[in-house]
Amino acid sequence: MKTSFIKSGLSTLLLAAVLTGCSSNPVVEEQQTSTDIEDTSVQTGQVDTSAIDDATVEVMSADTVFYFDFDKALLKPESRAALLEHSASLQNSPRNVRLEGHADERGTREYNMALGERRANAVKEFLVLQGVSPGLVEVISYGEERAAAYGSNDDAWGLNRRVELK
Amino acid sequence: MTVRIAKSLIVRGLLVALLLAVASPSYSELVIRVTQGNDQPTKIAIAPIAMAAIQSSEDISSIVEADLARSGLFAPMERRDMLAFPSSASEVYYRDWRLLGAEYLVVGNMRAIAEGRYQIEFSLLNVSGQKTVFTHKVSGSINQMRDLAHLISDKVYEEITGIRGAFSTRLAYVTAIRSNDLYTYRLNVADADGAREKLVLESGEPIMSPAWSANGKELAYVSFETGRPAIFRQNLVSAQREQLTNFTGLNGAPSWSPDGTQMALVLSKDGNPEIYLLDLQSKKFSRLTRHFAIDTEPTWMPDGKHLLFTSDRGGTPQIYKLNIASKATERLTFRGNYNARPSLAPDGRTMAMVHRLRDTFHIASFDLKTGRMIELTETRLDESPTVAPNGAMLMYATKQGDRGVLAAVSLDAGVRYVLPSSRGDVREPAWSPFLR
Numbered sequence: 001m002k003t004s005f006i007k008s009g010l011s012t013l014l015l016a017a018v019l020t021g022c023s024s025n026p027v028v029e030e031q032q033t034s035t036d037i038e039d040t041s042v043q044t045g046q047v048d049t050s051a052i053d054d055a056t057v058e059v060m061s062a063d064t065v066f067y068f069d070f071d072k073a074l075l076k077p078e079s080r081a082a083l084l085e086h087s088a089s090l091q092n093s094p095r096n097v098r099l100e101g102h103a104d105e106r107g108t109r110e111y112n113m114a115l116g117e118r119r120a121n122a123v124k125e126f127l128v129l130q131g132v133s134p135g136l137v138e139v140i141s142y143g144e145e146r147a148a149a150y151g152s153n154d155d156a157w158g159l160n161r162r163v164e165l166k
Numbered sequence: 167m168t169v170r171i172a173k174s175l176i177v178r179g180l181l182v183a184l185l186l187a188v189a190s191p192s193y194s195e196l197v198i199r200v201t202q203g204n205d206q207p208t209k210i211a212i213a214p215i216a217m218a219a220i221q222s223s224e225d226i227s228s229i230v231e232a233d234l235a236r237s238g239l240f241a242p243m244e245r246r247d248m249l250a251f252p253s254s255a256s257e258v259y260y261r262d263w264r265l266l267g268a269e270y271l272v273v274g275n276m277r278a279i280a281e282g283r284y285q286i287e288f289s290l291l292n293v294s295g296q297k298t299v300f301t302h303k304v305s306g307s308i309n310q311m312r313d314l315a316h317l318i319s320d321k322v323y324e325e326i327t328g329i330r331g332a333f334s335t336r337l338a339y340v341t342a343i344r345s346n347d348l349y350t351y352r353l354n355v356a357d358a359d360g361a362r363e364k365l366v367l368e369s370g371e372p373i374m375s376p377a378w379s380a381n382g383k384e385l386a387y388v389s390f391e392t393g394r395p396a397i398f399r400q401n402l403v404s405a406q407r408e409q410l411t412n413f414t415g416l417n418g419a420p421s422w423s424p425d426g427t428q429m430a431l432v433l434s435k436d437g438n439p440e441i442y443l444l445d446l447q448s449k450k451f452s453r454l455t456r457h458f459a460i461d462t463e464p465t466w467m468p469d470g471k472h473l474l475f476t477s478d479r480g481g482t483p484q485i486y487k488l489n490i491a492s493k494a495t496e497r498l499t500f501r502g503n504y505n506a507r508p509s510l511a512p513d514g515r516t517m518a519m520v521h522r523l524r525d526t527f528h529i530a531s532f533d534l535k536t537g538r539m540i541e542l543t544e545t546r547l548d549e550s551p552t553v554a555p556n557g558a559m560l561m562y563a564t565k566q567g568d569r570g571v572l573a574a575v576s577l578d579a580g581v582r583y584v585l586p587s588s589r590g591d592v593r594e595p596a597w598s599p600f601l602r
Contacts, residue, residue, distance in 0.1 A: 034285070035602075037306035037313045042355050042364035043405035047391040049370070071482070071504075106527055108507040108520050108549050109374060109594065110419040110432065111476055111483055113395070114439040114460040117416055121438075140394055141416060145342075145372035146349075152547060152565060 062086055064165040065148075066123060067158060070104070073118040075126055083123065086165060087130035094136055099123050100164045101141040102148070104157035109143055116141030116163075123163045205580075207241040208326060210234060211268040214245065215286060216253030216275035222311045226286070229315035230272065230322070232359060233333040237323060237558065238581025243268055255289045260296040268293050272322055282307050286314055290322050299325055312361060332556040333358055336598040338366070338376040338385055339563075339572060343590035352590075353387055355402060358554075358597070360585050366400065367407075376594060379422045382601045386410070386420035386429060397431055410444060421465050421473075430454075430464035430473055441475055441488070454493055463507050464488075467514055474498070474508040474517065485519060485532070499532065501539055507550065511557040516577060518542070518551035518560050529562045531577055542579045552597045553577070561595040 063082035066075065075083070090097065101120030103112035120139040128134050149159035212227045212234075227245075234240035247266060252258045253275040263271050274288030285305040289298050304317045313334065320331030335358045343350045351373040356363040367373060371390035378385060379399075386399045392409075395417045400407040411417040415434035422429055429444045433451070441455045441464045455461040459479035466473055473488045477495075482503040487496045499505040504522030511518070514534075521530035521541065529543045529551045545564045553560045559581070561574045566584070570591035575582040585592075 034303035034305065035317055037304065037310050037317070042366060042402045044365045045367045045400050045405045045407045047367060047369040047371075047389065049391050051392040071478075105547060107483070107504060107522075108463065108476070110462045111460065111478075111506050113374075113416055113418050114432075114434070114462050117434055117439070118460065139415065142372065142390075143374075145374065145390075150568065152568065 066163045068119050068161045070161065071115065073115065073122045075122055083126050084130065087127045087132050090127065090132045090136060094133065096136050096138065098138045098140060098166045100166060101139065102146060102160055102162050103144045104160040105144045105147065105152065106157065113141050113143035116143045120163050207239055208270065209243065209268050210240050210270040211243040211248060211263060212272045213248065213251050218277055220276055220278065220284060222308060224311035226311055226315040229312060230319045233316060233319035234323065236359065236583055238576060239327055255291060255298045258291060260293055263293045270326065279305060284308065288318055290325055312357060329558055330556045332554045332558065335555060335601060337561065338378065338596040339592055340373050340376065340594045341590040341592050366402065374594065375419055376596045377420045377422055378596055378598045380424050380426040380599060382598045386422060388418050419463050423466055424468055424470045430466065432462045454488060454490065465508050465510060467510060468512065469514065474510065476506040498534065509551045509553055511553045511577060512555060513557055518553055520549050540579065542575045550594045552595050554597050555600045561597055563593045563595060
């Protein structure tokens, strides 16, 4: 590939040094220096999506989305009933599930990644405490990258602070 | 603040000049609007560069004007107000320019120096002193007219302000477009003025956290293309990419060390988010933090010996400083219940961060020496601050209506501009280091 980026001679640095020295000098003086530019181009990479799991959608009767408060990862009391149902079903007929943790758009993206994971872990811990094998439960955080509701308001934010069981 | 709104009226002239200058939509999805400039910008005239018979779709002088205007420190004279278009110092009648109020004048001319190579010789003239401040030559191919223009801007800006120009730098950023339930995430690189946007990577799964290598030749970022977050590095010229992490849990927040040999990043493979160092040669990971709280968003201090990072170990997210050798940590921020995503200016002393004030998230600067904090932005959902390599401006992501856009503000909050995008959400700007 082409070598890239702007090539600058030492002359550039020298120029800066010389100019700083002479800009207050009243003598009319011409500094002759030059800068060459070489070709710079950005190429596009390719993603490799071969590792993505097939999304098999299981039909679940109980709620599969659990909501949280801002900057919090505490399970709400109203999530308990559905989670108890899931833990019973996972113990009766074990299968792999994925807990996807999400955050609302407020705050910073990487912190929200951590928050989404913390929320998904809170759900996982609850299931494991009920007797579900930890090996069946994968936790993944999407932070604020996959909103469920759009808009910058309390309603949308409340719907986005969630863990989805899949 | 009303003061700021009033100030924005002052720059109406700048705005017009900019709109004229950046009116080539084929080059970019980003169009710049200066919303606030310096109170007493330097009046400068950029005479049109004499092109001989060279055909170029770029108007070099307009690009220089736009660069200087965007800095907020200059008020370029409108071309229609000029009485003559001199192309070298010997053609200049200083008195005319002085009467027009110009403090400085830039003149230049282009010529072919070899097959496909062109050279611009340009001079910066001090109008009241009636003297040539400097003359310089820049050369490149016909496709590099914008590079040549930005180099001219850099030289002029540095000479007059004493601050190194950053017009020849680049921005990396992520755009997300949603249609129905399908997403398209794009990692792009563009010139610092938003022009010449180039696609680095496109994916149906999230792309996050772009970070420049110290030499400006590579980007690190987080891609979910495997179905889970993983950190990649990618060479911009060859597009060659390498997956650096593949752990269970978070793989995020890459930050390249100043010497380019290491990367700070976040892994939660041990149960909760911790900061690690990856030696890019040996591929060995070493753990730096050990706490049950969230530790994330590491960024290097220029000394290469310390990191700043976000942690909620004190109950709310705050900024901490970490000594890499001793692993000792020190809490830096105490005001407010949300201070996160540190980004350092090149002086190693001024930090930009996301600061929550009641229900709004602003960008604030924080002086590491004095602890003084200044709120730089007033919009509601500001994030991802990234300081230009010359420390003059910082860029950040904010919302206009329901759309994510990029905006910039000077570190003294005196100058600001917005780069609205024509489509999709624009987010996570990362300002490149100096590229030459």
